[in-house]
Amino acid sequence: MTTTTRAEKIEYLRDISTRIQQMTTGAERFVYFAGLIAAATVKIGVIDNNALVIIVAPYALAFVITYQIQMYTDVEYLQGVREKVEISVNPTHQEVILMERLVITRKYRNRLSVNLTQTFYGLGMVAFIVYSGVRSHAHSWAGVNLLFFNILGLLACLTLLGAAIYELRRAGVTVNARITSTMSSSRPECDGSSI
16 A cells, blocks of 8 residues: 655645536536526426426426436535545644635535525425426327326436435445545455445
8 A cells, every 4th residue: 555645635635626616516507407497397388388398397307406416426425535635634633724624514515505405496396296297197199198107207207316315315424434444445446336
């Protein structure tokens, strides 16, 4: 096992910080994209009364939101790695330059306003799903009512979203366990199998 110098660790911290910033910026773009989908659905689907737009809107939103959650999960993993590296660079907490892990904690990242925003996001998704189901009931394709297929599709979307949310909620615990396991073994494995 090779020894990493303090300077190499600080450079690695800079690289991780840059990646976290880029991923967070990318995830924020998906918030705007989800907002555009929602606004277009309200305008074209609800106001202009286009049922097919309403029926497919939850699928588009589910894919956008799932990808966004996956990006935040990756950010959470990188935050965990950065915290461990910061501890090894600044074990006594005497240097101000590397105090971010003490200020921007997981608790802070999951503060009330973040949780309320996520709840609002979720309620909006539920509203689109319900309205999609209601509107699909009145439509058929090749003589078959769309409600059955729409329910199956919506359940698949909810499963996808649920899996992404589960991974995000477990990210903090999983990254710490993987780092501890890697540090205690002589052959680190990074295959992603314990996510």
